[in-house]
Amino acid sequence: MSVQIHSDADMPECLSSWDKQAAHAARLAGIHCIGQPTLGACPPSPQGCFSRTAIVLLQNGQDVVVQFRLEPMDTTPFDLAHSILGDLVPAIREIQDTELNRDGVYVYLMSCIPGKTWEQAGLYRYIEIKAVVMQDLARVLSKCCISDGDTAQVIEDQVRPHLQRILKSEDPVILRFKGKAESLMYNLDSLKRLPLFLSHADLNYMNIMLDDDLQVSGLVDWEFSAALPFGMTFAHLSGLIGENIDGRFQITPDYDVVERAFWEEFLLHAPDTIRCLCENQPELVQTSVTLGILLNAFIIDGDKLVYNKVTPNALSIWLTYRIPMVRGANAPPFSVV
Structure with missing residues (x-):
């Protein structure tokens, strides 16, 4: 059964506010987008029902998406869709983070679709x-x-x-x-x-x-x-x-x-x-x-x-x-x- 997230209060303490989510997202994007410092983060509107998401702006002008979930996500459907439709579908991968993983959080890094x-x-x-x-x-x-x-x-x-x-x-x-x-x-x-x-x-x-x-x-x-x-x-x-x-x-x-x-x-x-x-x-x-x-x-x-x-x-x-x-x-x- 999918774990729904109705508000930030449903997230672990480490991600229980937008400021905490933005800080972690910027940190993780800086680590995994090698050589690209981050300039800030903003939330999507609206947030999804099964995650908390941050859009992180990189210094080169590109955006990446960092998504926090309370259960693992099967990325196989994304991979299949991306193989057929290319950049019309976000490229996605799971990233590991000791602190967040310990608190039961699964983290995914995605390319950001413009528009x-x-x-x-x-x-x-x-x-x-x-x-x-x-x-x-x-x-x-x-x-x-x-x-x-x-x-x-x-x-x-x-x-x-x-x-x-x-x-x-x-x-x-x-x-x-x-x-x-x-x-x-x-x-x-x-x-x-x-x-x-x-x-x-x-x-x-x-x-x-x-x-x-x-x-x-x-x-x-x-x-x-x-x-x-x-x-x-x-x-x-x-x-x-x-x-x-x-x-x-x-x-x-x-x-x-x-x-x-x-x-x-x-x-x-x-x-x-x-x-x-x-x-x-x-x-x-x-x-x-x-x-x-x-x-x-x-x-x-x-x-x-x-x-x-x-x-x-x-x-x-x-x-x-x-x-x-x-x-x-x-x-x-x-x-x-």
Whole structure:
């Protein structure tokens, strides 16, 4: 189970204030960025739920990120994403520090992605800007095909157990979607024909970085990401294009325009194998997209399935989503409004 950090008071005494965090971050950056004195540190806005983070400015003008955690983090997903997307993903490594390690703190040093988060930019409700960002995001995601890997093994090791947990749950909210889960389980073996695709586990406005020209400068927070059957990576599409208003998902008037523009741009830049798959077997891709939506709504956390307050309303809508290659030119993206 992930250890959440709600405030500085949740940190050990050695890191129980921003001043202490900044001092340790600057010290560690000075040690591990050899030959580069540090000029100061600032916190990100907002801080994450599972860490305390400092952005350290080096004398050469570059920034590095020092992150303090109360449990070890698997950096393998970062390494996979960085190998595919290069500098659009932070390079990361764990660093050792006797004092902090003794107090149960794990320290990670990362490259800093330039720009602001889409959330910080505060521009995600403007249709023209949303369309531009989503098209650039489509170009980034089009690079995420994984040429090697065993899709069948991923389904048996990761996807099927997750779906089984949903089917066994007695939570009243989860039970509402048992029929859809059963249908997806019935069709699960068909997805073994799909290639693997790098799938970000939490693609939202706070994890998409934009430069001054509103181009995607990077994607952060890859900790729980994985290689999954193609299609599942689009589970976050509805949440990015629509809006969460007062805890309820809303289909915005511009949704169809922005969503079609995203897919057109994605298919324009995707490898031929992916483009042919979308054109010739769209229902297979649709099944994977729907599966991704369901699994992303109910996350495994230890021995529990967890979900947020938006899920009950939003999922009823999201599960009716049909990709343009399935629904055609004139049908709306959702069959329930």
